[in-house]
Amino acid sequence: MVLVFVDCADGVVKKQSYEVLCYGAALARQQGVAAQALVLGTVADAGTLGGLGNFGVTKVHHLEGNALQHFDAQVFAKTIADAVIGLGASVLVLSHTTTGKALAPRLSVRLGAGLVAGAVALPNTDAGFVVKKAVFSGKAFAHVSINTPIKIVSLNPNAFGISKTDNLAEVETTSPQVAAGRVVVKAVNRITGTVPLAEADLVVSGGRGLKGPENWHLVEDLAKEIGAATACSRAVADAHWRPHHEHVGQTGGAVAPNLYFAIGISGAIQHLAGVNRSKTIVVINKDPEAPFFKAADYGIVGDAFEVMPQVIAAVRKLKAGV
Amino acid sequence: MKILVCVSKTPDTTAKIAFTDGDTKFAEAGVQFIVNPYDEWYALVKALELKEAGLATQVSLITVGLADADPIIRKALAIGGDDSIRVNLDSSDSFSIATQIASVAQQGTYDLVLTGKETIDYNGSSIGGMVAELLDAPYVSLATNLVVDGKMATVTREIEGGEEVAEAALPLVVSCQKGMAEQRIPNMKGIMGARTKPLVVKDPVAVEALTSIYRFELPAAKAGVKLVSADQVEELVRLLHEEAKVI
Numbered sequence: 001m002v003l004v005f006v007d008c009a010d011g012v013v014k015k016q017s018y019e020v021l022c023y024g025a026a027l028a029r030q031q032g033v034a035a036q037a038l039v040l041g042t043v044a045d046a047g048t049l050g051g052l053g054n055f056g057v058t059k060v061h062h063l064e065g066n067a068l069q070h071f072d073a074q075v076f077a078k079t080i081a082d083a084v085i086g087l088g089a090s091v092l093v094l095s096h097t098t099t100g101k102a103l104a105p106r107l108s109v110r111l112g113a114g115l116v117a118g119a120v121a122l123p124n125t126d127a128g129f130v131v132k133k134a135v136f137s138g139k140a141f142a143h144v145s146i147n148t149p150i151k152i153v154s155l156n157p158n159a160f161g162i163s164k165t166d167n168l169a170e171v172e173t174t175s176p177q178v179a180a181g182r183v184v185v186k187a188v189n190r191i192t193g194t195v196p197l198a199e200a201d202l203v204v205s206g207g208r209g210l211k212g213p214e215n216w217h218l219v220e221d222l223a224k225e226i227g228a229a230t231a232c233s234r235a236v237a238d239a240h241w242r243p244h245h246e247h248v249g250q251t252g253g254a255v256a257p258n259l260y261f262a263i264g265i266s267g268a269i270q271h272l273a274g275v276n277r278s279k280t281i282v283v284i285n286k287d288p289e290a291p292f293f294k295a296a297d298y299g300i301v302g303d304a305f306e307v308m309p310q311v312i313a314a315v316r317k318l319k320a321g322v
Numbered sequence: 323m324k325i326l327v328c329v330s331k332t333p334d335t336t337a338k339i340a341f342t343d344g345d346t347k348f349a350e351a352g353v354q355f356i357v358n359p360y361d362e363w364y365a366l367v368k369a370l371e372l373k374e375a376g377l378a379t380q381v382s383l384i385t386v387g388l389a390d391a392d393p394i395i396r397k398a399l400a401i402g403g404d405d406s407i408r409v410n411l412d413s414s415d416s417f418s419i420a421t422q423i424a425s426v427a428q429q430g431t432y433d434l435v436l437t438g439k440e441t442i443d444y445n446g447s448s449i450g451g452m453v454a455e456l457l458d459a460p461y462v463s464l465a466t467n468l469v470v471d472g473k474m475a476t477v478t479r480e481i482e483g484g485e486e487v488a489e490a491a492l493p494l495v496v497s498c499q500k501g502m503a504e505q506r507i508p509n510m511k512g513i514m515g516a517r518t519k520p521l522v523v524k525d526p527v528a529v530e531a532l533t534s535i536y537r538f539e540l541p542a543a544k545a546g547v548k549l550v551s552a553d554q555v556e557e558l559v560r561l562l563h564e565e566a567k568v569i
């Protein structure tokens with residue numbers, strides 16, 4: 001059986017979890033076994049759990065308890081490992097997000113199970129169990145063979161896609177005995193009102209070519225118009241024009257949205273490392289020799305201060321249907 | 323408090339990525355190697371800050387690798403640290419590497435193990451969590467701030483769309499990223515001093531790899547950019563809407 005760990009925040013299923021469910025279901029079909037889901041902690045909406053069946057799992061194991069209300073890697077890892085053993089799962093799938101990165105290594109040790117962190121495709125099972133993952137910060141892939149009876153795969157966000165059916169899953173809620181964690185959460189600060197970068201389908205990003213933070217309306221207006229998250233180059237974050245969590249690249253966040261729209265960014269190799277898995281890349285740069293054009297799908301050689309107001313106007317026109 | 327900092331040898335960020343031996347090995351010829359930036363800039367410098375603040379008594383560096391990793395550990399020692407350990411094992415399996423680090427951490431009774439958030443070559447983001455599980459210690463991943471007060475640590479970590487502040491007792495494992503500290507440039511005194519700092523080479527403990535790399539692959543080349551003239555901006559928006567179907 002393939003067991004999918006469904007990550008929630010404040011009782012709401014995270015977007016990446018739907019993708020991981022679809023991946024787990026496809027993997028189960030490939031192996032000719034069942035796909036089931038594991039949810040820890042209370043969920044806000046009663047219909048959520050059965051609805052996970054829309055994404056391909058037939059059964060949802062829902063575990064409740066005080067110690068499961070807040071994420072604690074050690075507590076969660078123990079609970080998930082017990083579920084894997086108890087249910088006899090052969091593959092555990094989770095998402096390569098901040099939660100997954102905290103859990104997967106602990107689970108690997110606990111279960112003696114080989115882990116591929118950051119998978120980008122379904123495994124190849126012709127000769128064993130070989131999973132493709134991104135390495136060298138997106139500049140290459142490695143096909144990694146898992147050599148243990150239980151296998152763990154964490155999927156890179158936006159690597160697989162989401163498809164939905166009308167199927168519902170059977171839900172089983174239990175309250176196991178779970179010991180409290182040793183890491184005590186004191187505060188959670190969520191940045192509200194904006195699209196989290198890691199979850200974004202569309203990203204608009206600015207570089208030093210925008211000259212200063214006062215010009216960021218060129219990035220923000222387009223982002224608002226199309227519902228995108230905003231990002232920036234490291235040079236921009238280092239200059240404190242933008243907050244550090246917006247910095248993408250080899251030493252910042254890695255993103256793989258459907259659209260990465262880069263304005264006034266040169267496309268240094270370290271920047272490309274964090275964005276080159278984006279499906280469509282658009283580059284606006286006044287220098288025709290900017291390396292970013294080599295990695296782009298669409299581009300305009302031009303001054304951002306002239307081009308961007310026209311892009312924003314054209315998008316508004318498109319959205320207004322005129 | 324004793325701190326163990328994990329450092330790893332990685333290709334320079336501008337290195338050309340290519341493979342040899344039927345795509346089973348990274349082509350090292352002509353490639354310059356560096357200390358993994360997250361290990362150097364954040365984990366190591368944070369450890370040094372804790373020592374400078376009088377909170378840590380000893381900062382030790384550890385790497386798992388063959389003798390070709392010695393220059394890297396010396397580079398790290400030039401920035402700081404009291405001594406270093408290299409476990410003589412060549413492996414790309416995170417579990418095998420974490421097992422060596424956990425064994426050293428246990429023997430040396432370290433209170434704090436710091437790693438970078440991931441290496442820029444294998445991008446596993448796994449070593450810290452595995453070490454923590456092997457030590458049965460709490461682990462805070464992707465940390466942007468760390469304050470130690472006696473036997474307690476307060477750590478800020480990144481979560482999707484925000485941050486979380488948490489408290490845990492030592493011994494503790496923390497993976498570090500941007501925000502944790504500021505990159506330092508080694509000075510002449512540091513570079514000279516690094517040559518004589520202890521570097522102990524240890525034999526690995528027995529471990530069975532859970533994974534192995536079957537082969538590498540380079541991404542397919544892009545078809546080439548479609549350039550739109552700067553006076554036809556609407557055409558770009560039309561292409562994004564109708565052809566790429568992204569807006």
Ligand SMILES: Cc1cc2nc3c(=O)[nH]c(=O)nc-3n(C[C@H](O)[C@H](O)[C@H](O)COP(=O)(O)OP(=O)(O)OC[C@H]3O[C@@H](n4cnc5c(N)ncnc54)[C@H](O)[C@@H]3O)c2cc1C
Pocket residue numbers: 206207208209210232233234235236247248249250251252263264265266267268269270271274284285286287290302303304305335359
């Ligand atoms: C170890 C290491 C790690 C690094 N990690 C990262 C990383 O994670 N992410 C990252 O982004 N960088 C990283 N860098 C830095 C990287 O090498 C570049 O320096 C950085 O990305 C440059 O940012 P930029 O493109 O915004 O600025 P610049 O390189 O200054 O480029 C500005 C661009 O804007 C264009 N421009 C100027 N004016 C206009 C205008 N009016 N209209 C349109 N275009 C204009 C210019 O032609 C130029 O191409 C790293 C470097 C090192 C050494």
